[in-house]
Amino acid sequence: MTSLKDRIIRAAKLDVHLYEEVEADTEATGQAMGVVVLSSIAGGVGSIGTGGLGGVLMGTIAALTGWCIWAYLTYLIGTKLLPEPQTKADYGELLRTIGFSSSPGLVRVLGIIPGLAGLVFLVASVWMLVAMVIAVRQALDYQSTLRAVGVCIIGWFIQALFLVIAFSIFYG
Numbered sequence: 023m024t025s026l027k028d029r030i031i032r033a034a035k036l037d038v039h040l041y042e043e044v045e046a047d048t049e050a051t052g053q054a055m056g057v058v059v060l061s062s063i064a065g066g067v068g069s070i071g072t073g074g075l076g077g078v079l080m081g082t083i084a085a086l087t088g089w090c091i092w093a094y095l096t097y098l099i100g101t102k103l104l105p106e107p108q109t110k111a112d113y114g115e116l117l118r119t120i121g122f123s124s125s126p127g128l129v130r131v132l133g134i135i136p137g138l139a140g141l142v143f144l145v146a147s148v149w150m151l152v153a154m155v156i157a158v159r160q161a162l163d164y165q166s167t168l169r170a171v172g173v174c175i176i177g178w179f180i181q182a183l184f185l186v187i188a189f190s191i192f193y194g
Contacts, residue, residue: 026053033057033125036153041160044118051114054121058089061127061150068133068142088181089124093117095177100162104173108163119157126150 024043029050032040044050062085066078093116101111126149133139151174159170 026056029053029122030057030060030125030128033122033153034128034149036156038156038160041119041122041157044122045111045115045161047118048114050118051121054118055086055089058085058121058124061085061124061130064128064131065133065143065146068130068139070134085124089121090117091184092177092181093120095180096120096158096161096173099176099180100158100164100170100173103176104169105162106164106166106169108165111162115161116158119161120154123150123153123157126153 024047029040029044033044044054059082062082063078065085066081069077094113097111097113097116100116101109127146129149130143130146133142135142155167155170155174158164158173159167162170162173164170
């Protein structure tokens with residue numbers, strides 16, 4: 023099995039072959055979960071001044087939940103709504119590739135440096151989005167990057183709508 027550290031670095035470098043590798047490696051789901059946890063902890067540490075330690079814990083739980091929901095949404099949208107003729111994927115493949123697309127989020131730990139949090143989080147967010155598009159394209163065997171972008175955008179709107187409804191129900 024390839025080391026987690028090596029895979030994180032390759033994922034952050036946007037290595038297309040890494041995303042193909044973890045898509046096929048059914049034993050990499052635990053590693054993908056580890057990347058999501060490490061990335062959310064890095065984000066929590068980077069924003070500890072505003073969220074405190076409770077924010078790190080809640081952020082990690084939210085990241086894990088969001089990862090599972092996002093992977094399922096992407097699976098449904100990519101395989102049922104916008105498949106290409108060669109598209110063949112399962113939920114586990116999306117969990118693994120999308121989990122590793124969180125790798126660039128590890129740089130968010132640098133947000134702890136006074137005055138850099140905003141810039142660090144912006145750069146990390148864009149980097150993670152690009153990684154996610156690559157992950158989705160590879161997991162869904164798309165030829166078109168634009169189609170992968172479309173899947174990500176549709177999934178984002180559905181997730182945002184769900185969150186708005188959930189917050190309005192629970193928080194009035």
